[in-house]
Amino acid sequence: MKRTEMRELAFKTIYSKFFNPSEEDIFSNADQVGLEFTKKILENFALHYTEINDLISAHLKGYTIDRVYKIDLAIIIVALIELKYIKENPKEVIINEAVELAKKFSTDKSPKFVNGVLADIVKDIK
Numbered sequence: 001m002k003r004t005e006m007r008e009l010a011f012k013t014i015y016s017k018f019f020n021p022s023e024e025d026i027f028s029n030a031d032q033v034g035l036e037f038t039k040k041i042l043e044n045f046a047l048h049y050t051e052i053n054d055l056i057s058a059h060l061k062g063y064t065i066d067r068v069y070k071i072d073l074a075i076i077i078v079a080l081i082e083l084k085y086i087k088e089n090p091k092e093v094i095i096n097e098a099v100e101l102a103k104k105f106s107t108d109k110s111p112k113f114v115n116g117v118l119a120d121i122v123k124d125i126k
Contacts, residue, residue, distance in 0.1 A: 003037060004097060004100075006035050006037045006041075007078055007082075008101060009038045010041035010045075010078050011074050011078045011101055013038075014077055015074035017045075018073070018074065037086075037088075040085075041082065044081045044085045045081060048084075048085065052077055052080055052081065055080065055121060055124075056073070056076055059121045059124075069107070071110070072106055072110050072113060072114055075098050075102050075105070075110075075114055076117055078098065078101075080121060082094045083118070083122060083125050084125050091125075095115060095118045095119065098114050098115075098118055099115050102115075
């Protein structure tokens with residue numbers, strides 16, 4: 001499976017968690033196909049959820065995190081986890097992949113929104 005497909009699986013899993021928070025095992029999708037990269041994203045999501053939300057909230061202009069489309073939020077979270085915790089790929093690649101997910105799964109305005117939020121966040125990530 002390609003990294004793009006692994007990111008998409010992580011995005012779908014995180015997105016589904018927004019609607020079924022009581023589901024205990026967020027790793028079940030990753031475990032079924034044995035994808036270590038996807039599992040890294042999901043583990044970091046579980047470990048750093050509050051910090052991730054705080055970072056995203058600090059970089060939203062004119063929005064609160066509760067008003068962001070859940071699809072866009074899940075996409076931003078996957079990219080942010082890669083940028084901040086995994087650091088295996090260039091930031092440009094990670095942001096581009098996030099924009100592509102937004103084009104595929106969200107609204108016409110979402111790619112620009114996702115790109116803008118991530119570009120702003122990247123400035124603060126060491």
